Amino acid sequence: MVSSGQAAPPFVRMAAHPLRWRLLTELAGSDHRVRELTERLGQPQNLVSYHLRLLRDGGLVTARRSSFDGRDSYYHLDLDRCAGALTATGADLHPVLRLRPPAPPALPAGGRVRVLFACTGNSSRSPIAEALLRHRAGDHVDVTSAGSRPKPRIHPDAIRVLREDFGIELDDRRPRHLDTLTGHRFDYVITVCDKVREVCPDFGDDPRPVHWSIPDPAAAEDTHPAFADVARELDTRIGHLLAVFAATAPREVQP
Numbered sequence: 001m002v003s004s005g006q007a008a009p010p011f012v013r014m015a016a017h018p019l020r021w022r023l024l025t026e027l028a029g030s031d032h033r034v035r036e037l038t039e040r041l042g043q044p045q046n047l048v049s050y051h052l053r054l055l056r057d058g059g060l061v062t063a064r065r066s067s068f069d070g071r072d073s074y075y076h077l078d079l080d081r082c083a084g085a086l087t088a089t090g091a092d093l094h095p096v097l098r099l100r101p102p103a104p105p106a107l108p109a110g111g112r113v114r115v116l117f118a119c120t121g122n123s124s125r126s127p128i129a130e131a132l133l134r135h136r137a138g139d140h141v142d143v144t145s146a147g148s149r150p151k152p153r154i155h156p157d158a159i160r161v162l163r164e165d166f167g168i169e170l171d172d173r174r175p176r177h178l179d180t181l182t183g184h185r186f187d188y189v190i191t192v193c194d195k196v197r198e199v200c201p202d203f204g205d206d207p208r209p210v211h212w213s214i215p216d217p218a219a220a221e222d223t224h225p226a227f228a229d230v231a232r233e234l235d236t237r238i239g240h241l242l243a244v245f246a247a248t249a250p251r252e253v254q255p
Contacts, residue, residue, distance in 0.1 A: 009092050011085035014058045019043065020051050027061060027077035031213040037075070060085070064213050068194040074213035079240050107140035113245050115143040116186045116207075118200050119193040122147030122175035123155045124218050124227070126192055129234045131168050136238060140245070148196045150175035155218055157227040165231060190241075192234070212237055 007013070015021055022041055026032060034052065038045045052075055055061040059081055066072040083099075090097035107113075115133060119126040126145035133143045153174060162168040178201055186207040191197040192214045214233060220226035 009085075009089045010058065011060075011082075011089045014055065014060065017051070019047070020055060023048070023051060023055060024060070024077060024082075027075055028079065030210045031064075031074040031076045032211070033066070033072050033074055064215070066194045066213065067216065068198055074194065074211070076213060080236065107137060107242065107245055112140060112142045113137075113188065114184075114186045114207075115141055115188045115190065116181065116184075116203070117143070117145040118147065118178060118189065118191045118196050119145070119214075120147050120149050120195050120216075121151040121218075122177075123151035123153065124158050124216060125214050125230060125234070127154055127170065127175070128158050128162060128227075128231050129190070129192055129238065131162055131170060132166065132231070132235050133238050133241070135166065135168050137242060137245070144181070146176045146178045146181055148178055148199050150177050155223075155227070157217065157223045160224065161227045161231045165228060166235070188241075 008016075015024060019041065023037060026037060026040055032040075034045060034049055037052070038048050041048060052061060052063075056063060060078060062076050062078060063073045064076065066074055087099040090099050117126040117129040117133075122145055126147060130143050130145040133141055137143075154170060159170050162170055178196075181203070182201070184203060185205045186203050188210055189200065189203060189207045190210045190212060191200055192212045193216060194211075194213055197211050212234075214230055215226075217223055217226035217230045
C-alpha cells in the first residue's frame with residue numbers, strides 16, 4: 001500500500017489534470033488531429049499540443065502521420081496501456097482494489113448494431129475489420145464495408161492473414177463503392193484510413209462517426225507482415241468497440 005509520504009502514481013498525476021482528462025476522454029472514442037481537439041476543447045493549439053506531448057511521454061497516447069496530409073498527425077489513445085495503468089494504480093492504493101481482467105462484454109439482445117467500415121480501396125483494411133467484427137460479434141451486428149475508390153479485388157494478403165491468423169475464410173465478394181450504400185442506416189460509421197475520412201458521405205440518421213488512423217498495409221515493401229500487424233491492431237480496436245456496444249444506449253441499438 002501507499003505510505004502517507006509517497007507521491008500519487010504516475011497515471012493519477014497524468015490523468016488528474018482537467019485538460020489532460022478531457023483529451024483522454026475525446027481520444028477514447030476516436031483518433032483525432034490536434035486542430036480537432038483544439039476545437040472540441042476550446043483551448044489554444046499550443047496548450048493542447050503541450051499536454052498531448054505529456055500524454056505521449058507517459059505512454060498513454062501515440063501519434064501517427066496522416067496518409068491524407070503528411071503535415072498532420074492523428075493521435076490515438078492506447079486503451080490497453082490505460083487499463084494496465086489503472087490496475088497498477090488501484091493495487092498501489094490497496095490490494096483489494098487490484099482490477100481483475102474484465103469478462104467478455106455481453107452484447108445487447110433483441111437488436112443489432114449497424115456498422116459500416118470505410119476505407120479507400122475496400123480491399124485491405126475495411127474488409128479485414130468487417131470480417132473480424134462479424135467473427136467476434138456474430139448475429140449481434142449488421143456489418144459491411146465499402147470504399148471511396150474500390151479496387152478490383154480483395155488483396156490476397158488480407159485473405160491470407162484472416163485465414164492463417166484468425167481462422168476466417170473470406171467469401172468471394174468484391175470491393176464495393178460507398179455510393180452503393182446510399183440510403184442505408186448505420187449506428188456507427190468507422191473510417192479506417194485518413195483519406196476516406198475526408199470524402200466519406202453523410203449517411204443521415206445521426207450515426208456515430210469514429211476514425212481509426214490505420215496505415216495501408218498494401219503500401220508496405222513487405223506486405224504480409226504489414227497485413228498481419230494491421231489485422232492485430234484492428235482486432236484490438238474491435239475488442240474495445242465491443243465493450244462500447246455492450247454499454248450502448250438503446251437509441252443506438254435498434255432492431
